[in-house]
Amino acid sequence: MSNLETDPAEVVADCTAPPPATGADAQADTVGAESAPAHPPIEILQPRDVPLGGPRAMTVRRTLPQRERSTIGAWCFLDHYGPDDVSATGGMRVPPHPHTGLQTVSWLFAGEIEHRDSVGSHAMVRPGELNLMTAGRGISHSEVSTPATTALHGVQLWVALPDEARSMQPFFEHYESPVLHRDGAQIRVFMGELAGQSTDVAIFSPLVAAQLDLEPGAQLSLDLNPAFEHGVLVDAGPVTVGDAAVQASELAYLSPGRTEITLTTDATARVILIGGTPLGEQLIxxxxxxxxxxxxxxxxxxxxxxxxxxxxxxxxxxGHVADYDGTPLPAPALPNVRLRPRR
Known part of the structure; x- marks a missing residue:
């Protein structure tokens, strides 16, 4: 799923460092200095609904970027969609469109999507299998749900490439994530390293991404890289993240410095965990x-x-996307003003 908004927001993301603690956050740091190490409270980011396309289009729930926070590490875009009834919306049909300076991370819980791109890749996106497209200097691709798909459910994420990597030639990778069973949970790591699992797909800044499926009554504790800031998106819940109750479609933000986190739930639950070090660059x-x-x-x-x-x-x-039955997607009109910085 890519950004099909006809009037896309302009965002300048400052990834040079985490924002300084203020108010309650600063108070928590002061208390922690006197006793055990403390962390700023977990921040809950609310999704906004974004319709993609015409009147029968899918609607996604977007938690990155937004005014309160543009990035988590190098993660700069997070759309969550479904379960979407394909008979009602017509499913996904995204014509060829461009990308620069990023990696698209396609991850499904249900359904199937056909991917084609301008470097000649033709692959299916299926549950538990990562499709990772590194745009580099520029690429175009199409995404179409297959005829056998009755429901679509998943996430689409973008990773911003650091300056030294963003002008490379584009390429595509497919990776099938193994399942690790632990403490009433299933863990599928699809980028980076977590819980002793690691992947061999290309990453260009320190980061992690994983799907965590929790059984009722599960209590899953995970070691975290303290240099990372993290996000926990709840697909099915609610889930308690540390001491914060997080509802379905909400994104919990965890500031750097944490060495572990515990997830608990009374019901069957599913979350996506992302994290990474601040990119150290300003993004447009x-x-x-x-x-x-x-x-x-x-x-x-x-x-x-x-x-x-x-x-x-x-x-x-x-380039050119071969064998797509249709025309490429024109770019929206540019705004009449230059980009304005946002936090």
Whole structure:
């Protein structure tokens, strides 16, 4: 799932360091200095509904980016969708569209999506299997739910590439995540390392991503990298994250410094855990582009419109998606003002 908004928000994300503690957070740090180490309270980020496309389009629940927090480590985008009745919405049909400066992370709980891209990849997205597309300097791809799919349910995430990696040639990876059984839970690590599991897919800054399925009454404790900030998205819940009750579709934010976290639930639950070190760079995000300046993003849009939509150069920055039955997606109109910083 990519960003199909017709009027996408402009976001400048400052990933140089975690924001300083204020108010209750600062008070918690002061108390912790006098006794045991303490952490700022867990922050609960609420989703916003975003319709993708026309009147029968799917609606996703977006928790990154938003005004309160634009990134968690290098994770800069998180859409959560479903269970979506394909007979009512028509499923997913996303025409070829561009990306720059990021990795798209496609992860399903139910359903099947056909992926095609401009480097020649043709793969299915299925539950428990990661489709990871590294856009680098530029790529285009399409995503279409298969005819056998009756329900779609999953997440789409983006990872911002650091400056030294964002101009590389694009490529695609597929990875089947093994299942680890522990303390009434199933753990599937699909990026980075957690609970003794690691993956061999390409990452360009320290990060982690995993699906955690909890049985009723489970209490799962996990060691965390204290250099990471983390997010826990609840797909099915509620789940208690540390001392915070987190409802379905909410995203719990955990600041750096934590060495462990405990998840508990009274019912069957599922969460996605993400984390990473702050990227240390300022990002410009608009539509499906991640860049470093307003002018750079304008250039990305111009190249897409010229080379692909106007069919000037199919071998240009974004290439061509073969065997897609339809036309590429035009970029939305740019705003009349330059990008404005947001926290």
């Amino acid at each position: 995000m608009w539509w499906n582009f991640v860049g470093r300046s307003h002018d750079e993003v304008v250039g990305f849009r111009e190249a897409w419109q010229r080379d692909v939509i106007d069919e000037v150069d199919a071998s240009g920055r974004f």
